[in-house]
Amino acid sequence: MWLQRELTLNPQRRGFHLITDEVIAQLPELRSLNVGLLHVFIQHTSASLTINENADPTVRGDMERHFNVLAPEGAPYFQHTYEGEDDMPAHIKSTLIGVSQSIPITNGRVNLGLWQGLYLCEHRDHASARTIIATLQGE
Amino acid sequence: MWLQRELTLNPQRRGFHLITDEVIAQLPELRSLNVGLLHVFIQHTSASLTINENADPTVRGDMERHFNVLAPEGAPYFQHTYEGEDDMPAHIKSTLIGVSQSIPITNGRVNLGLWQGLYLCEHRDHASARTIIATLQGE
Amino acid sequence: MWLQRELTLNPQRRGFHLITDEVIAQLPELRSLNVGLLHVFIQHTSASLTINENADPTVRGDMERHFNVLAPEGAPYFQHTYEGEDDMPAHIKSTLIGVSQSIPITNGRVNLGLWQGLYLCEHRDHASARTIIATLQGE
Numbered sequence: 001m002w003l004q005r006e007l008t009l010n011p012q013r014r015g016f017h018l019i020t021d022e023v024i025a026q027l028p029e030l031r032s033l034n035v036g037l038l039h040v041f042i043q044h045t046s047a048s049l050t051i052n053e054n055a056d057p058t059v060r061g062d063m064e065r066h067f068n069v070l071a072p073e074g075a076p077y078f079q080h081t082y083e084g085e086d087d088m089p090a091h092i093k094s095t096l097i098g099v100s101q102s103i104p105i106t107n108g109r110v111n112l113g114l115w116q117g118l119y120l121c122e123h124r125d126h127a128s129a130r131t132i133i134a135t136l137q138g139e
Numbered sequence: 140m141w142l143q144r145e146l147t148l149n150p151q152r153r154g155f156h157l158i159t160d161e162v163i164a165q166l167p168e169l170r171s172l173n174v175g176l177l178h179v180f181i182q183h184t185s186a187s188l189t190i191n192e193n194a195d196p197t198v199r200g201d202m203e204r205h206f207n208v209l210a211p212e213g214a215p216y217f218q219h220t221y222e223g224e225d226d227m228p229a230h231i232k233s234t235l236i237g238v239s240q241s242i243p244i245t246n247g248r249v250n251l252g253l254w255q256g257l258y259l260c261e262h263r264d265h266a267s268a269r270t271i272i273a274t275l276q277g278e
Numbered sequence: 279m280w281l282q283r284e285l286t287l288n289p290q291r292r293g294f295h296l297i298t299d300e301v302i303a304q305l306p307e308l309r310s311l312n313v314g315l316l317h318v319f320i321q322h323t324s325a326s327l328t329i330n331e332n333a334d335p336t337v338r339g340d341m342e343r344h345f346n347v348l349a350p351e352g353a354p355y356f357q358h359t360y361e362g363e364d365d366m367p368a369h370i371k372s373t374l375i376g377v378s379q380s381i382p383i384t385n386g387r388v389n390l391g392l393w394q395g396l397y398l399c400e401h402r403d404h405a406s407a408r409t410i411i412a413t414l415q416g417e
Contacts, residue, residue, distance in 0.1 A: 062217050095329075096235060192369055
């Protein structure tokens with residue numbers, strides 16, 4: 001079985017945001033799969049998707065603060081500067097973190113670890129809604 | 140054909156460890172696939188999976204030393220500190236490296252390059268066994 | 279439907295290079311898929327694949343400059359030095375960026391965002407041709 005759906009995520013402030021429930025709620029068909037994979041792909045170059053700790057919001061805050069150190073604004077060698085100070089760091093973070101995740105499906109559920117959740121990583125200061133292509137396959 | 144299996148990896152010391160053989164040995168069914176994909180997913184937020192050089196152990200040592208620079212302990216802006224100095228850097232490394240890998244299967248074998256191997260990246264000082272969900276599909 | 283093909287990419291200078299068209303041209307079968315996934319996997323440990331901005335070449339230049347800061351040559355703790363100053367940073371960049379990407383297929387086309395393209399990230403100073411295993415599946 002293959003199913004593909006375009007999902008729209010509400011605009012979020014710059015930072016790391018848990019979206020596990022928001023994504024799964026839009027894919028009720030995954031309950032019918034005994035075994036499979038869910039692929040989520042964000043169609044942008046200044047946001048990204050990761051899987052990390054789903055409980056303590058300070059983890060998401062520390063992520064934002066640390067990725068701002070790894071990809072700081074205003075590096076003297078940046079030439080791509082006309083879209084704002086936050087733009088080139090956003091592209092770098094997107095490549096460091098990645099634009100897709102594949103998650104196993106087991107017995108009708110995403111088989112994440114107990115402490116894992118899916119994050120939208122929003123790297124722009126003033127972001128619009130973001131589009132994800134979700135592709136579900138399995139049997 | 141779909142096959143999914145939960146694999147338990149022995150506890151490892153903090154660092155980067157080759158696990159290609161340990162994982163493949165637990166998936167004898169992949170020998171029957173002419174073409175396919177193996178997806179390996181680690182169900183943790185303080186460990187990760189990557190593919191890199193499979194021969195010289197100094198590569199794995201240098202990886203550990205360099206990721207300790209990229210995500211150092213004791214950053215003054217860390218708020219998530221109650222699980223130990225190594226915990227927040229472990230979460231960051233997990234997102235930098237990623238929790239899953241997909242590997243092509245060709246003629247009954249994982250089609251890695253000559254110098255490639257699968258690594259478990261253990262980011263905690265005192266880790267327990269780690270769980271991987273392996274999902275095999277193909278024909 | 280499954281299809282797998284080994285693609286050879288022309289040697290490139292060190293840096294980030296758009297290869298979307300070069301890859302798709304070698305996979306005409308994807309036009310026949312209504313829904314699916316394209317998995318591209320580079321069989322090397324000193325090059326990588328990412329998806330990022332497809333328009334302004336300064337983005338690719340800034341990427342190269344910034345990853346040279348994130349994984350600099352000549353770190354005093356590097357022990358794996360006998361293959362050249364650029365070798366260990368290349369391994370680190372490969373793990374930071376990743377060796378594979380999965381891209382949704384929709385109505386016979388790769389369903390990238392408007393501004394997204396596939397990059398070959400070449401991390402060696404004097405690289406040879408690079409091999410990618412492309413795996414296409416869908417219906």
